[in-house]
Amino acid sequence: MPSFDIVSEVDLHTFTNALDQSNRVIETRFDFKGVDAQFERDGLNATIFAEAEFQLTQMEDMLRSNLVKNKIDPKAMELGDVETAGKQVKQRVTMKNGLESDLARKIVKMIKDSKLKVQSQIQGDQVRVTGKKRDDLQQVMALLREADLEQPLQFNNFRD
Structure with a gap:
């Protein structure tokens, strides 16, 4: 996945x-x-x-x-x-290094509110997003890039 x-x-x-x-x-x-x-x-x-x-x-x-x-x-x-x-x-x-828990919760809430078919979970100071389709994951990335968050985000460890 x-x-x-x-x-x-x-x-x-x-x-x-x-x-x-x-x-x-x-x-x-x-x-x-x-x-x-x-x-x-x-x-x-x-x-x-x-x-x-x-x-x-x-x-x-x-x-x-x-x-x-x-x-x-x-x-x-x-x-x-x-x-x-x-x-x-x-x-x-x-x-600022690492996601604070409040910001991580906000990101998870944004992803859930988008109604995309992905799951997100907080793992320490990062959020892991999994889904069946690669396109859904790319839509999540686009959603978070457009969002005005107080901290810059990077997307790494992309696995097919």
């Missing part, structure tokens, strides 16, 4: 590349010359350091554009509060 998994993952290697590219952009930009600003990675989290809040917003835009270039959906990025530490301001960036 054909099946696939619905997941929400961020590849650590590509996220590191996006942060490194953003750090290189800061080094070469004229408006950041002599400014103590940088991105620091800690697993799938990052911290943005700058001297002023307006620089944080510019750095946030840099990070978003580099995430898009590295094929990571910016919806996976969650920004924390701006904190002041001495002469610097910092902001925490958390990448």
Whole structure:
């Protein structure tokens, strides 16, 4: 029976590349010359350091554009509060990885409401969808791509 998994993952290697590219952009930009600003990675989290809040917003835009270039959906990025530490301001960036139980339940409900002949079940931080026809599974994928969910979704482990 054909099946696939619905997941929400961020590849650590590509996220590191996006942060490194953003750090290189800061080094070469004229408006950041002599400014103590940088991105620091800690697993799938990052911290943005700058001297002023307006620089944080510019750095946030840099990070978003580099995430898009590295094929990571910016919806996976969650920004924390701006904190002041001495002469610097910092902001925490958390990448959403894995489906939360509320979102997984919402996805299962959407699939059931669509009246397609498929079964969906929550397995940890992913949702497995099985059906008799491959076309039904592709319709589920199209349905979820059109839906405006707060997290980017990937479809993997497609089996015939």
